[in-house]
Ligand SMILES: [Zn+2]
């Protein structure tokens with residue numbers, strides 16, 4: 109069975125609408141992974157608003173069961189949720205899963221985003237049935253998918269996911285908000301093991317190498333670092349993801365060129381591309 113991966117939001121940190129970002133997108137992270145009739149939604153940045161509109165476009169359609177897997181609860185990965193139209197449709201059952209937090213529970217973070225001080229509609233007033241739970245590193249079955257989760261290098265609790273159809277097929281891995289430069293040798297080996305057998309890897313590629321020095325500890329990687337990991341793990345294709353707000357379309361194309369030069373320097377075989385909002389990729 110094949111997988112399709114649609115990019116609804118590709119931008120990191122904050123939405124960047126405007127003429128200079130139309131090619132690769134200005135919405136914050138949201139990715140829909142589908143196999144047959146099953147879909148998992150990764151992250152709930154502002155891109156999830158447009159996905160939600162498509163999911164409820166047919167007034168007469170049957171209620172849906174939807175799962176949203178959060179990499180973490182930084183604002184750019186949850187800020188679209190209050191605007192996700194399926195939450196307001198009676199009969200829908202929506203499950204939000206995210207990493208166990210060191211501080212407040214994930215449920216309180218999600219509900220806090222709909223507190224009266226910041227949003228007019230409380231979570232308790234939603235017409236759908238909403239469940240929010242924690243997901244731990246390890247193997248899981250979610251709908252028609254096998255999902256593996258692992259801890260990433262990022263401030264706060266953050267998970268990366270590897271997703272494949274339960275019945276077998278290509279594996280798509282999603283490692284966003286991951287600082288490869290801060291990973292020790294053991295964690296690096298774990299990343300490589302986790303990615304072995306993946307067809308496509310979407311990885312945090314927020315910076316040029318030259319930008320890294322001033323951003324140590326911020327929780328992100330350069331495109332060239334993502335290339336190094338993808339080559340080491342032997343994935344077929346790398347998708348540069350979580351674009352920096354300061355990088356317009358032309359800058360992102362220069363970032364892709366830097367990634368390509370890095371691949372040539374390493375000498376391996378790898379297809380490198382950039383996540384572009386609205387586009388669908390087949391694995
Ligand atoms: Zn982020």
Ligand SMILES: [Zn+2]
Nearest residue numbers: 180182262285
């Ligand atoms: Zn983050």
